[in-house]
Amino acid sequence: MVDKVKVGIIGCGNISDRYIETIRSFRILDLVACADLDIERARAKASSFDIPHGYSVPELLADSQIEIVVNLTIPQAHAEVSLAALRAGKHVHTEKPLGIDIDEGRQILELAEEKGLRVGCAPDTFLGGGLQTARKLIDDGWIGQPVGAMAFLLSSGPDNWHPNPTFFYQQGAGPMMDMGPYYLTALVHLLGPVNQVTGMTRISYPERVIGSGPKFGEVMPVEVPTYVTGLLNFASGPIGTIITSFDGWHSTLPHIEIYGSQGTLQLADPNFFSGPVRLRRAADETWHDIPLSHSDQVTRGMGVADLGHAIRDGRPHRASGALGYHVLDIMLSFEMSMQTGQHISLISQCDQPAPLPTGLLNGMLDG
Numbered sequence: 001m002v003d004k005v006k007v008g009i010i011g012c013g014n015i016s017d018r019y020i021e022t023i024r025s026f027r028i029l030d031l032v033a034c035a036d037l038d039i040e041r042a043r044a045k046a047s048s049f050d051i052p053h054g055y056s057v058p059e060l061l062a063d064s065q066i067e068i069v070v071n072l073t074i075p076q077a078h079a080e081v082s083l084a085a086l087r088a089g090k091h092v093h094t095e096k097p098l099g100i101d102i103d104e105g106r107q108i109l110e111l112a113e114e115k116g117l118r119v120g121c122a123p124d125t126f127l128g129g130g131l132q133t134a135r136k137l138i139d140d141g142w143i144g145q146p147v148g149a150m151a152f153l154l155s156s157g158p159d160n161w162h163p164n165p166t167f168f169y170q171q172g173a174g175p176m177m178d179m180g181p182y183y184l185t186a187l188v189h190l191l192g193p194v195n196q197v198t199g200m201t202r203i204s205y206p207e208r209v210i211g212s213g214p215k216f217g218e219v220m221p222v223e224v225p226t227y228v229t230g231l232l233n234f235a236s237g238p239i240g241t242i243i244t245s246f247d248g249w250h251s252t253l254p255h256i257e258i259y260g261s262q263g264t265l266q267l268a269d270p271n272f273f274s275g276p277v278r279l280r281r282a283a284d285e286t287w288h289d290i291p292l293s294h295s296d297q298v299t300r301g302m303g304v305a306d307l308g309h310a311i312r313d314g315r316p317h318r319a320s321g322a323l324g325y326h327v328l329d330i331m332l333s334f335e336m337s338m339q340t341g342q343h344i345s346l347i348s349q350c351d352q353p354a355p356l357p358t359g360l361l362n363g364m365l366d367g
Contacts, residue, residue: 005308008033008053008060008090010081011072012045015095015300019070020049022301027363028308029068035060057081061088067311068093070304075172079104082119086111091311093120093304096181098324100172102332102347105325112321118310120317121324123182124303126189127356128273129296134258134265135190135355136293142279143260146191149232149240151183151270152253157226157246163213166220168246174224175244176201176331179271183242183256184327185319186270187232190258191240192352193326196233198343199334201225204247230334235349273299293358302365309366318353326350 007029009016016034023031033053036042046054053063060066061084069085071078071094079099082092086108098121099105112119125131138146153175158165167173188194204227208220227247232240238259256267263281268274274296278287303319310317329348337344356365 002027003312004028004030005067005311006030006032006065007068007070008066009070009072010035010057012036012041016072018299019301022299023304025363026305029305033060033063067091075100079108082108083111086115086117091118093307096122097177098328105328109321109325119321120303120307120319121321123185124319125182125270125273126186127302129292129294130268130275130277131186131189132294132356133277133292134267138190143265144262146238146258146260148238148259149187150257151187151242153179153244154248154251155246156249159208160211169220169222171223174226175246176228180244180331181327182270184330187240189353191234191238192236193350194232194330195235196343196345197330197333198231199337201228201335201338228334294356306365313366322350
């Protein structure tokens with residue numbers, strides 16, 4: 001019999017539906033409560049998904065049976081909620097980013113260490129079949145020695161489709177803080193931690209106009225860079241380039257490529273768990289689609305399951321707070337580099353997450 005880890009969710013917005021479904025698909029986890037600042041919203045979510053308790057936030061934190069709090073609040077509240085959960089003696093898995101500045105991230109990790117608790121941080125998409133397959137190909141030597149990497153995200157921004165896009169242009173968001181964690185976490189998973197970065201950033205348009213929904217036509221001020229280019233010096237040797245932008249319309253560039261001495265890997269959008277994975281070795285005349293070595297039938301919340309297994313088995317968890325802190329440090333250092341005109345040596349480090357074993361049964365993350 002599996003000794004299940006009891007879980008409570010704080011934040012009952014749209015993303016919580018995916019987490020609820022994933023948490024319930026893993027045998028190690030038992031979802032017992034959800035909470036929100038709006039308690040009626042929490043009760044409605046609990047009723048809709050047959051969750052035993054729809055709580056206020058203080059009620060959830062006071063429930064002694066809950067071991068992991070899943071923090072699905074807005075970025076500006078991530079640190080406040082995570083710190084409150086740690087003070088209540090709970091492990092935490094938080095949506096990205098870990099915090100909106102480096103001090104918030106540091107406070108979370110220091111309190112967790114003081115309390116003997118664990119912190120996990122999204123994104124966990126690197127645990128999906130696409131990026132796990134790519135990791136196995138790199139580790140098994142299919143592209144030889146990695147020498148470089150490229151990550152690319154370009155869109156026109158959420159102005160024309162999101163009903164309330166204002167927060168995307170406030171502190172803690174923008175294309176790098178909002179989408180960069182998927183790309184940077186994938187790169188650290190594939191190549192290991194980064195020790196130095198350089199960045200160039202700009203706010204291309206100081207104001208944006210909401211193009212849909214009830215706020216159609218309203219003007220939004222832009223507080224954060226909307227075009228960010230960064231260079232990454234990986235401790236293992238490769239040099240990487242990342243571009244994230246809300247200032248363009250079309251591109252033919254791939255989401256991620258990894259360059260090696262014997263070939264190149266081309267990877268799908270790291271915002272998703274699946275493939276495809278394409279390989280072209282030095283002598284190949286064309287690209288080859290590689291069958292996935294790991295299942296891609298997962299979604300948001302896989303990192304919570306990995307955290308649950310790690311708590312029970314006494315092993316490191318993969319989507320860790322240290323990884324989230326390292327990614328936060330990278331993102332903030334791009335802007336610091338732009339402001340100072342200097343290369344920035346990072347203050348953080350983390351271990352490269354362990355790859356998942358192959359052949360896992362559905363609902364399991366340890367062999």
